[in-house]
Amino acid sequence: MAMTGVLRPGHAQIRVLDLEESVAWYTNVMGLVPMGRDVQGRAYFKTRQERDHHSIILRQADRAGMDFFGFKVLDNATLNHLEKKLVAHGVRTERIPAGDLLETGERVRFNLPTGHAIELYAEKKDVGNGMGYVNPDVDVLEGKGIAPTRMDHCLIYGPDIDANRELFEKVLDFTLVERVKLEDGTTDLATWLTCSAKAHDIAMVRHNEPDKMHHVSFRLDTWEQVLRAADIMSKNRTSIDFGPTRHGITQGTTIYFFDPSGNRLETFCGGYDHYPDMHPITWTWDEVGAGIYYHARKLNDTFLTVVT
Amino acid sequence: MAMTGVLRPGHAQIRVLDLEESVAWYTNVMGLVPMGRDVQGRAYFKTRQERDHHSIILRQADRAGMDFFGFKVLDNATLNHLEKKLVAHGVRTERIPAGDLLETGERVRFNLPTGHAIELYAEKKDVGNGMGYVNPDVDVLEGKGIAPTRMDHCLIYGPDIDANRELFEKVLDFTLVERVKLEDGTTDLATWLTCSAKAHDIAMVRHNEPDKMHHVSFRLDTWEQVLRAADIMSKNRTSIDFGPTRHGITQGTTIYFFDPSGNRLETFCGGYDHYPDMHPITWTWDEVGAGIYYHARKLNDTFLTVVT
């Protein structure tokens, strides 16, 4: 395949403070499809259009945040190969048995230098998007909630994002798409990386605490759906952090908002294609505001401080 | 890289009957950026957002059609590797020297079983999209013409599309995304293939004549730009073949229309992501109408008959 190795973001396990309230909110406001619960009581969701069994897992906990973020790889041979590369890179890996997550094969878990748990896996049950694989109709937006197309990427915060980037580039074959420099002009404040031709599959910001989540992002297909999403948020009194607006970085349109536990989520739309032969884009410290919020051209208070 | 091998469609050389008229039309109606002419008199164009030097080459000729369609590959090692695979597959390849196309490296050319000339190349000058690589602004649509985002794919017509598919899958690592079956339920009338995570990078329809072009497609980012494109076509008395409408296949929105020489072009927007782990979609003969034109649910006269 010309698409090989790590294919795409596959799942995020998010900690919530009140599971039932969160299940209702992810179902009715986010418009995700509930896909059952496991013996640990975790609640599973997918978007309507995703074909794999789930992309979001909610776990009740006493603090918000993200337990782990998983990427689907091409096949089991790829999984084994990437695990060997991780070990050769000095990374300690762990195998989580098949079935620990519902309908999901064995996972290879490891920690990033920033402390975040990342997983790779090759198998998750194809449950389809409800349209079938023969003469499918278009899945018209007729249901409740925001109903994003897919779980798209995450932005994580932690100290050593340089070591993170090295691991993603050298071991997992990601490509650098954009970066923001600190005032010194050399240190990266933040980097955006892709394993495909999207503007980003994961991003990271330098931050003194390890293992922090800034947001998990869901894709919307159109700017009009971004407006509809903001309307749904307001109507449901969901707290909006910022937006609707456009990012200068990736040029996608965005709303940042909070789930009932205070986890920041994003609806993301657009963003240019980035192929590995393309030059990365650099933002200087004085223009970081325009990079994050293209219209306002300055950061809001929460962007660099509120994480879970 | 997780994106390796063949990256994307890179250029199409199109034959036109009146070069100056066509240059004016591709500039003012299509809204492409003229990128100069070579010693053979061929005229080069790129979209505003493309970063490589060109994606469309016009050559004056006494009949319309497409001379060749080129794909960019990751690097020269990939180019050499894919040439070896082609030869091992029994395909005769030819090297076109660097510089034959402006600002373009050496190309490997070969003919598909359907008779079409395909090229692979690793190098084309990065001239940028005018926004630069440091603190870029958004490139607002303020100019003349349709101004698509990128040259996106082509649809070719020819006899042995099974052998074509085998070559694209086995040698060039493309993936089957969708297919239409003939009345017998087994033979493919048409196939859609991708080398990335797009719904298609090339497609082909079974047809008795070899080396025919159905259309070269340009991407638009929004359905509103599709409407604007149709308005521009009407205002300029460009002949519209069909649309605006939606394809059932790929679920993208579309307009088919003709350049002044009768070459069919398309504006294409949307289309779902397809990764190589995903199940292909099959259309049966009785639903081919809905597959091609989702709203009308039947083919128009020209779809299977008018090619150049």
Add this chain to the structure above:
Amino acid sequence: MAMTGVLRPGHAQIRVLDLEESVAWYTNVMGLVPMGRDVQGRAYFKTRQERDHHSIILRQADRAGMDFFGFKVLDNATLNHLEKKLVAHGVRTERIPAGDLLETGERVRFNLPTGHAIELYAEKKDVGNGMGYVNPDVDVLEGKGIAPTRMDHCLIYGPDIDANRELFEKVLDFTLVERVKLEDGTTDLATWLTCSAKAHDIAMVRHNEPDKMHHVSFRLDTWEQVLRAADIMSKNRTSIDFGPTRHGITQGTTIYFFDPSGNRLETFCGGYDHYPDMHPITWTWDEVGAGIYYHARKLNDTFLTVVT
């Protein structure tokens, strides 16, 4: 008021061949809100956003078509005044008692020179749009079906459209917005008239049979909702006559389609503002195709022939 006299299209009574099938279709595919039935068995509907009790009445009959089309006027004084003007113009009027249509006051009914029954009325119960009149939320599109904003206008076919126009202009104070001329350059093939600042509140085409309905139109707010409407039609195997496309006349975007009884309906979006000080627009016979279908620039077979 600066808006006085006839305010807007208020209701259309449509004949359907199978009432229950039609009630299901107008509810689930059109996305109208069922508003009850009367003692005659007629079924009432409104759009979600309309505040008055109903805008569509379905009556079971053995042939399709429109029984009457009603306009709401400012108040009862206006109703009496306009009836006097009608009588002075030589028009025979009839009073339909309050309550004949559910939640509707007394109606003044008369026949146009083209044979169509038109009604004026001043009172219909304000049932609201579900958002209330204090701190209303936005009514997000989360339900089933096309869900238009309002019943917008109708296009009628009949012989003496000149006399129609005279009545609408002189008695009901409508304004001519656009017209299409026949080949002779003087006779009107069709006229578009407004009683407000919309591009049209009623339109009429010259036709040999009296009392024919071409379509009743429903407004959509965006071109993206036009696409969604076409998708819903295809998914429900609703027969689409033409579109999505744009009209040259009014410049609105459109889909023509048929209800289960063969009545043509339209989704209409956009259209410019027209105030009574503005110059009307004229289309010549050779450009009528572009006037009706701006992108195709020619009429389809059904436009001048299929009416109910």
Add this chain to the structure above:
Amino acid sequence: MAMTGVLRPGHAQIRVLDLEESVAWYTNVMGLVPMGRDVQGRAYFKTRQERDHHSIILRQADRAGMDFFGFKVLDNATLNHLEKKLVAHGVRTERIPAGDLLETGERVRFNLPTGHAIELYAEKKDVGNGMGYVNPDVDVLEGKGIAPTRMDHCLIYGPDIDANRELFEKVLDFTLVERVKLEDGTTDLATWLTCSAKAHDIAMVRHNEPDKMHHVSFRLDTWEQVLRAADIMSKNRTSIDFGPTRHGITQGTTIYFFDPSGNRLETFCGGYDHYPDMHPITWTWDEVGAGIYYHARKLNDTFLTVVT
């Protein structure tokens, strides 16, 4: 006519601190069409789609703000009639001779109780929108700048908005569409009024200083053009006050931004139809934030304080 009396907002004269800089900005960033200058040096503009000679007049001055706001009325009889009604209401009127504003007939000027100068006029030269009145093409957006459809309304600040409302309702036949109440639950903080079927043609906020302008608003047809407008503002380093977002009041989408002299302008899109038979909407003090900015649900610092 069913549309009579005051038809629509017709022009606003805005004071700018540097005329040449402002002419360049209103031309290139706003995308208005320059329509010449008069002997006083005032610069005239219209939108591409407006047919009357101009809607914006810029006057060089040493402080920003709005000199006057004009409404077009149906005809000279209406102008005379409304002047009599004004005088009968105790308002002192003044006649400005024809030609004082380029291509404009005689104007009746008077001051509102809030101190603002308002004008009525019946005649302004129809220069057309460039598409002609026979077989017009669609005016595709191909030029520079935001290119709004029309000058839409203004929001003024001053002390006695109750007396303003009485004058607009009783003398000029405007209709109340929405209102915001102060904490006492009875006093209006703000009112939105229409002379047509739009959600507002003028609005006013209670404020201790007389004769203040909050913003002059320009209409855009689509939410995608709102995004394009915000992109153009950012690219040109135009200061954005708030948005893109949606108003709860009128439900239109909006960007507030400043011209080079600090005059706040708005791009406004959408907004529901309001006819004079419809119930006005009331916002309570505790929900004024959601009324102004539906997504953020709270006012920003500048909304009640920054005026010119």
